[in-house]
Every structure is written in structure tokens, then in C-alpha cells.
Amino acid sequence: MLSKENIQKQIVEAVEDVKATTPLVGSITNVITIDFVANAQLAAGGSAAMVYMGEEGAALAQAGRAFYINMGSLLPVHEEGVIATARAAHETGTPWVLDPVGIGIGSLRSMILRELKAYRPSVIRCNASEAIALAHEWGLETQGAAGDVKGVDSTETVSEARAAAISLAKWTDGAVTVSGEVDLITDGELVAHSSGGSALMGKVTGFGCSLGGVVAVYAAAATPFVAALTAACAYNLAATRAQDKAAGPASFKTAFIDELYNATAADIAHNPFTLEEA
Amino acid sequence: MLSKENIQKQIVEAVEDVKATTPLVGSITNVITIDFVANAQLAAGGSAAMVYMGEEGAALAQAGRAFYINMGSLLPVHEEGVIATARAAHETGTPWVLDPVGIGIGSLRSMILRELKAYRPSVIRCNASEAIALAHEWGLETQGAAGDVKGVDSTETVSEARAAAISLAKWTDGAVTVSGEVDLITDGELVAHSSGGSALMGKVTGFGCSLGGVVAVYAAAATPFVAALTAACAYNLAATRAQDKAAGPASFKTAFIDELYNATAADIAHNPFTLEEA
Amino acid sequence: MLSKENIQKQIVEAVEDVKATTPLVGSITNVITIDFVANAQLAAGGSAAMVYMGEEGAALAQAGRAFYINMGSLLPVHEEGVIATARAAHETGTPWVLDPVGIGIGSLRSMILRELKAYRPSVIRCNASEAIALAHEWGLETQGAAGDVKGVDSTETVSEARAAAISLAKWTDGAVTVSGEVDLITDGELVAHSSGGSALMGKVTGFGCSLGGVVAVYAAAATPFVAALTAACAYNLAATRAQDKAAGPASFKTAFIDELYNATAADIAHNPFTLEEA
Numbered sequence: 001m002l003s004k005e006n007i008q009k010q011i012v013e014a015v016e017d018v019k020a021t022t023p024l025v026g027s028i029t030n031v032i033t034i035d036f037v038a039n040a041q042l043a044a045g046g047s048a049a050m051v052y053m054g055e056e057g058a059a060l061a062q063a064g065r066a067f068y069i070n071m072g073s074l075l076p077v078h079e080e081g082v083i084a085t086a087r088a089a090h091e092t093g094t095p096w097v098l099d100p101v102g103i104g105i106g107s108l109r110s111m112i113l114r115e116l117k118a119y120r121p122s123v124i125r126c127n128a129s130e131a132i133a134l135a136h137e138w139g140l141e142t143q144g145a146a147g148d149v150k151g152v153d154s155t156e157t158v159s160e161a162r163a164a165a166i167s168l169a170k171w172t173d174g175a176v177t178v179s180g181e182v183d184l185i186t187d188g189e190l191v192a193h194s195s196g197g198s199a200l201m202g203k204v205t206g207f208g209c210s211l212g213g214v215v216a217v218y219a220a221a222a223t224p225f226v227a228a229l230t231a232a233c234a235y236n237l238a239a240t241r242a243q244d245k246a247a248g249p250a251s252f253k254t255a256f257i258d259e260l261y262n263a264t265a266a267d268i269a270h271n272p273f274t275l276e277e278a
Numbered sequence: 279m280l281s282k283e284n285i286q287k288q289i290v291e292a293v294e295d296v297k298a299t300t301p302l303v304g305s306i307t308n309v310i311t312i313d314f315v316a317n318a319q320l321a322a323g324g325s326a327a328m329v330y331m332g333e334e335g336a337a338l339a340q341a342g343r344a345f346y347i348n349m350g351s352l353l354p355v356h357e358e359g360v361i362a363t364a365r366a367a368h369e370t371g372t373p374w375v376l377d378p379v380g381i382g383i384g385s386l387r388s389m390i391l392r393e394l395k396a397y398r399p400s401v402i403r404c405n406a407s408e409a410i411a412l413a414h415e416w417g418l419e420t421q422g423a424a425g426d427v428k429g430v431d432s433t434e435t436v437s438e439a440r441a442a443a444i445s446l447a448k449w450t451d452g453a454v455t456v457s458g459e460v461d462l463i464t465d466g467e468l469v470a471h472s473s474g475g476s477a478l479m480g481k482v483t484g485f486g487c488s489l490g491g492v493v494a495v496y497a498a499a500a501t502p503f504v505a506a507l508t509a510a511c512a513y514n515l516a517a518t519r520a521q522d523k524a525a526g527p528a529s530f531k532t533a534f535i536d537e538l539y540n541a542t543a544a545d546i547a548h549n550p551f552t553l554e555e556a
Numbered sequence: 557m558l559s560k561e562n563i564q565k566q567i568v569e570a571v572e573d574v575k576a577t578t579p580l581v582g583s584i585t586n587v588i589t590i591d592f593v594a595n596a597q598l599a600a601g602g603s604a605a606m607v608y609m610g611e612e613g614a615a616l617a618q619a620g621r622a623f624y625i626n627m628g629s630l631l632p633v634h635e636e637g638v639i640a641t642a643r644a645a646h647e648t649g650t651p652w653v654l655d656p657v658g659i660g661i662g663s664l665r666s667m668i669l670r671e672l673k674a675y676r677p678s679v680i681r682c683n684a685s686e687a688i689a690l691a692h693e694w695g696l697e698t699q700g701a702a703g704d705v706k707g708v709d710s711t712e713t714v715s716e717a718r719a720a721a722i723s724l725a726k727w728t729d730g731a732v733t734v735s736g737e738v739d740l741i742t743d744g745e746l747v748a749h750s751s752g753g754s755a756l757m758g759k760v761t762g763f764g765c766s767l768g769g770v771v772a773v774y775a776a777a778a779t780p781f782v783a784a785l786t787a788a789c790a791y792n793l794a795a796t797r798a799q800d801k802a803a804g805p806a807s808f809k810t811a812f813i814d815e816l817y818n819a820t821a822a823d824i825a826h827n828p829f830t831l832e833e834a
Binding site: 257 | 592628629632664759760761762804805
Binding site: 030031032033035036072073074075076102105106107108109153202203204205206246247248249250251253254 | 321325330331334355532538
């Protein structure tokens with residue numbers, strides 16, 4: 001098993017690589033939080049470009065160092081756009097991150113998600129209910145019944161999604177990050193838990209979506225597991241700091257992006273996390 | 279006529295119910311202000327989910343406790359999406375709120391708005407020109423000529439829209455809220471005027487749109503009239519408080535969402551409003 | 557050559573006209589930054605309305621005093637929407653501003669941009685790489701090879717784009733504004749350089765897009781060259797002031813919009829710029 005020190009060293013390298021090289025990371029992401037995703041990616045040090053169409057997504061997946069696909073606010077164009085982009089990322093070996101937000105709402109969304117199984121996202125970013133629902137959608141082994149998704153918020157706990165997350169990570173040969181009070185990150189072999197954050201994260205739209213976008217930024221410079229863990233640590237650190245400056249959810253969001261921008265590689269690597277075997 | 283005290287009691291109950299139960303409220307809303315709508319809904323205590331497609335809107339209208347439809351930034355997909363969703367909400371008895379923003383721009387928008395007449399929105403949230411234009415579009419009795427809509431801003435005063443608002447409320451058997459310097463809220467029997475707010479609300483995009491979204495949140499827990507009045511009182515209170523902390527429109531918006539989140543049920547119920555018969 | 561004093565007088569008049577008359581300025585603009593565009597237009601004193609469809613864009617181009625077209629986040633609907641709107645603006649003599657963001661990504665975008673050549677945008681707002689790429693796309697004389705666009709960020713300097721900008725301005729008989737550390741604004745005869753701003757502008761999405769939207773607001777009240785220069789001066793002034801109040805990119809953005817709103821006509825006109833012949 002990799003030591004915590006080794007992983008912290010990889011986190012430092014990922015953060016510094018991104019700040020030094022400003023990797024281009026394309027996204028197909030939902031319109032509710034697209035501004036938050038882009039600004040979080042820029043704050044972390046990436047270069048953001050958002051598109052809809054398959055030809056454009058594929059071009060960015062080839063030209064960029066990572067790609068982010070978020071299934072929120074589905075339009076008919078997404079059927080062609082998302083699938084062509086995921087295929088291009090898979091074929092060129094560009095790491096890509098999937099956020100299956102909204103899974104369970106509507107048949108087009110389910111159909112696209114089933115297609116994406118073959119393109120094995122490098123990282124899946126989701127909440128507990130979404131992890132369980134996606135593992136069921138993909139026919140993977142989980143412990144327990146299919147999650148009952150209520151809109152876009154989770155009705156299960158992170159620990160209830162542990163088996164599903166490990167199954168997903170084993171299938172993709174990548175990593176899965178399940179957001180919750182304590183975040184779970186796994187590559188199917190290791191399970192990390194990242195703590196910190198703030199209850200105010202649930203009172204602002206887009207913390208989950210933008211975390212996925214920032215995972216993609218770090219995936220340009222690290223393994224899927226380290227990228228997911230780096231993003232979780234950065235988010236939990238910045239949110240803890242932002243909470244002290246906030247008078248409510250909107251000033252919290254502003255302070256959060258500022259703190260994400262100001263966080264050093266060492267600060268991020270030393271935000272509390274634990275490590276165990278899966 | 280309901281007493282003011284009785285209505286204040288219902289406002290308190292609506293605010294507390296929402297904070298206690300986090301009702302799922304779906305939306306089809308415009309892309310300009312979609313982030314503001316979602317964050318205002320979350321600040322008020324709701325759970326927000328935004329979609330485009332009819333199948334998804336209908337699913338959320340059935341699964342959720344209210345729905346919000348805002349006609350801004352129209353796409354071809356809205357024809358099917360908006361109508362299917364409004365029909366589903368109407369058929370399942372889910373309260374739904376219509377913001378006819380942009381009425382008068384283009385023929386598709388007019389066509390969709392005409393179709394929506396049959397699905398009787400629980401609350402219509404609009405400015406004065408939009409109230410008058412919608413009453414004309416629906417062939418309802420108003421006093422005076424059709425409003426001359428200039429883009430998305432009103433060229434009429436709230437009092438000029440009083441007759442149109444009452445006609446609309448009688449048709450829908452719901453409520454209408456007309457935003458202006460003093461807001462008018464009516465269910466066709468009662469007319470309330472809610473005061474407070476700030477001139478800076480006109481210098482930030484989305485105060486009208488997000489008010490509609492928050493009306494939908496309260497419609498999950500109150501009658502259309504009380505939901506509309508609760509949202510107006512909450513907005514006028516939060517804006518008054520935010521103005522004191524603002525250095526301009528952007529810091530005003532941040533402070534506003536913070537204040538909306540921090541406002542207590544009693545504070546909202548006691549923000550100044552008057553009550554009279556229609 | 558127009559004197560600097562004469563141009564400063566025109567800047568003052570443009571700013572004051574806009575604040576006095578609240579011109580309606582329609583936009584077809586990308587979803588990533590649409591909220592920032594609208595709020596910047598409102599802060600400058602305009603009335604913003606955003607649409608997608610050709611019929612609606614054409615109606616706003618006819619009813620409004622200027623129009624803004626931004627090519628980011630392309631959808632299939634943009635083919636009809638953008639072209640019909642640009643044609644309507646051109647035919648009715650409504651000034652319109654083009655931001656060719658994303659040029660080089662995908663074939664639909666290139667096709668639409670080629671079509672727009674005939675409708676001669678009043679102002680083109682772009683970065684250095686985009687100016688060079690657009691001049692090549694339109695077959696205009698430039699010095700040097702076609703720019704190599706990397707996502708949406710520039711890989712060339714503003715001075716490298718000088719010849720391309722002058723060629724574009726001569727073709728359109730309008731103005732071109734190339735954003736960079738020092739902004740270049742030209743109408744093909746004069747070249748102005750506007751300085752100020754902040755490095756944080758590159759760490760927030762939408763400074764370029766929203767600058768284009770504000771150019772359109774001023775184009776309602778000034779020549780293309782003066783409109784472009786007024787917007788550049790306003791942005792550089794507000795960003796310089798905002799930087800002093802910022803703890804990071806998000807608080808910088810908030811302070812920037814506040815400062816844009818608070819800037820006086822005289823302050824904007826006296827923000828440093830130089831003037832020379834092309």
C-alpha cells in the first residue's frame with residue numbers, strides 16, 4: 001500500500017504542476033453551475049473551455065490534458081455530444097471525469113449513462129445515492145438495493161455507498177470520489193477519507209459540480225486517485241477557511257473561491273485525510 | 279376577509295415548513311439567472327433541480343412539491359419541455375409558478391404562453407408590463423391597452439397592472455405577484471402590497487426570476503397567495519438589509535442571498551405589507 | 557487625427573448618455589458567462605436581454621440600440637440564430653459587437669464566422685490569437701501565420717495582433733478591440749492603447765465576454781471606436797480599483813462590478829490611454 005507521505009508528495013506535485021502549466025481542461029457541464037465550475041478550475045490553476053457539441057468536445061478532449069462531463073440540465077444535443085466526447089477521450093487516453101448528477105431523472109439520461117460505461121471515466125464524482133444508482137445502472141455488484149434518488153440530493157450516506165464506489169473504480173480502473181460530510185475516495189484498492197468542509201456547501205448550488213471540474217484539472221497532472229484526493233483536500237480546506245469569513249451562503253461561496261486560489265500545495269496535502277485498504 | 283394576523287401566521291408556518299422539510303422544487307428556467315434562482319431557492323430552504331426536457335420536467339413535477347417555469351432564453355426544446363411539464367403539474371395538482379419574462383419577443387414564446395393558459399399556474403410572477411401583456415394574450419378583461427414591452431423591463435407601473443393581475447388570478451384560481459417599487463400580490467379577492475426592497479434590485483439581473491423560484495419553494499408549503507406574499511416579504515426584507523452592506527450591485531447581491539438565508543420566519547412575516555379587498 | 561481631448565469628451569458623453577437613457581441591448585452569448593455579461597451591462601447602465609433564436613434576436617436587434625453576439629458554447633440553434641440576428645442588425649443599422657471566442661474549435665463555428673463577414677460587426681472584441689485567426693478566416697491581410705488557438709486563451713501578444721486588428725477594422729469599417737495586458741483598440745486609422753487592469757482578470761471567467769457586452773452598451777451611444785475605448789477604460793479602471801479590495805478572484809469579481817457601477821464618466825475618460833495613427 002502506498003504510504004500517506006508518498007501520496008502527500010504526489011498531491012504537492014499535482015498542485016504545483018497545475019499552477020505551473022495551466023492545463024487546458026474542456027468541459028461539457030450543466031448550465032446551472034457552469035460559471036462556478038469554470039471559476040473553480042481557474043482558481044485551481046487550469047484553463048477552462050466549455051462546449052456542447054460532439055465535434056467540439058472531441059477536439060478539446062484531444063487538444064486538452066483532461067475533460068469533464070457533467071450530466072446535469074440535459075438537452076437533446078447531449079446525446080451526441082457527451083458520447084462522442086467520452087469516446088474521443090477514451091481513445092486518445094485523455095483522463096476524463098464523469099459527474100452522473102441527475103441519474104434517475106428521465107430515460108435519455110439513463111441511456112447516455114449506460115453508453116458511457118464502455119468509455120471508463122478516469123474519475124467518477126458523485127454523491128452516495130448517485131454512486132449506488134450508477135453501479136446498478138452499469139450492472140456492477142453492490143451491497144444493498146438501488147438508491148432512491150431524490151432530485152439531485154443524496155438520500156444515502158457515504159458509507160452506504162462504499163461497496164458501489166469500489167465496484168465502479170474496479171470497473172473503470174480509475175477512481176471514484178463520493179462527496180458527503182466526510183468524502184470517500186477510492187481506486188478500488190485504497191480508500192481515503194477526506195474531512196473538513198462546511199455545512200454551507202449544501203446551501204450553495206455547484207459545490208459537487210465544481211469539485212468534479214477541479215478533479216479534472218488535477219487529473220491533468222496526477223493519477224485518478226491522487227487527482228480526486230487532491231481536489232477533495234483542496235475543497236475541504238478552502239471551505240473550512242471560508243466558513244470563518246462567511247455571513248451566509250453567498251459570501252461563503254466568494255470566500256471559498258478566494259481560498260481555493262490562495263491554498264498552497266503543502267496546505268492542501270496536509271488537510272486531514274485517512275488511508276486504508278479497500 | 280382573512281385578517282393580517284392570520285396571514286402572518288401562515289407566512290411563519292410556510293417559512294418554517296420549508297426550512298424543516300427542504301422541499302424538492304424543480305425548475306425550467308432561463309440560463310441568464312439560473313444560478314441565482316437555484317441559490318435563492320437553497321437559501322430559502324428548498325432543494326433545487328433544473329431541467330429542460332419534458333420527460334424530466336414532468337418527472338420532477340410529479341416527484342417534487344412545486345415547480346417553477348420561467349420563459350426567458352427560449353430554445354426550441356422549450357416548446358415540448360414547458361408544455362409537458364406544466365401539463366404534468368396541472369394534472370398531478372403540484373403547484374407551479376410561471377414567470378412570463380420576455381413576453382412579446384417572438385412567436386414561439388407567445389404560442390407557448392397561450393398553451394399554458396389551460397394549465398392554470400398557481401402563481402404568476404411578473405412585472406407590470408408582463409401582467410398586462412399576459413392578460414391580453416389570454417383574452418382576459420383588463421383596464422387599458424396591451425402593455426408595450428421593452429425587452430425585459432417594465433414600462434408600466436404596478437398600479438396600472440392591478441386590473442390585469444386580478445383577472446389573471448381569477449382565471450387561474452391562484453395568485454399573481456407583480457414586482458415593482460411596491461409589490462402587488464393578489465388572489466383575485468385580496469390585494470396585498472409588500473414594501474421595502476432596494477433600487478439596487480434593478481441593477482442586478484435575476485431578482486425577478488429568482489423571486490419566482492422562491493415563490494415556488496413557498497408554494498410547496500402554503501396557498502398560492504401566501505406563498506407569493508411570503509416570497510415578496512422575504513425579498514423586500516433581505517434587500518433592505520443587504521443595501522446597508524453594499525458597495526454596489528455585486529456586493530448587494532451577495533449580501534442579499536446571505537440575508538435571505540438568515541431571515542427568520544417572524545422577521546419575514548413582519549416585513550411591512552398592507553391588505554385590502556380586490 | 558482626432559485629439560485625445562476630443563475623444564475623452566466623447567467618452568464622457570457616451571457614459572452619461574447610457575446612464576441617462578438605459579439603452580436596450582440584446583445579446584446572444586455563451587452560457588458560461590451570461591450572468592456576468594448581463595450584470596456588467598446593467599452596471600454600466602444598459603438594459604440587458606438574452607436570447608437564442610433568430611426571430612427573437614432579430615426582433616431585439618430592431619427594437620434595441622445595439623446587439624452583442626458571443627460565439628462561446630455553441631449549440632445547433634446558433635447557426636440560424638446568430639446569422640439571422642447579425643443580418644437584422646446589419647440591415648437595420650443597429651451597431652453590433654462580435655466576440656469570436658472559441659474560433660478554431662469545430663467546423664460549425666468556423667462556418668458561422670465566415671458567414672458573419674458580410675454583416676460587418678461594428679466592433680470585434682477578442683484576444684490576440686482570435687484576432688489573427690479571424691483575419692485569416694476572413695482572408696484578410698495580416699503579418700504572420702494563422703494564430704494557434706489553445707482553447708479560449710491567447711498564445712500571442714497584443715502587438716503581434718496589431719496588423720490583423722487593423723485589417724479587420726478596415727474591412728468592417730468599425731473597430732476592433734484586442735484584450736491583453738495593455739488593450740489595443742483600432743478603427744483602422746487610429747490605434748489606442750488602454751492600460752490598467754489586473755492580473756486577476758485572467759483568473760475569473762468572463763472578463764473578455766462581459767467586456768464585449770459592455771462595448772455593445774456604449775455602442776448604443778458612441779462610434780464603434782469610442783465605444784470600444786470607453787469600455788476598455790472602464791474595465792481597466794474598475795479592475796485597478798477592485799484589485800485593492802480583493803482577497804482572491806471571487807472577491808475581485810464582486811468588487812469589479814461594484815466599481816464599474818460606481819465609476820464616473822470623468823474617471824473613465826481619464827483612465828490612461830495613448831493614441832497614435834495606425
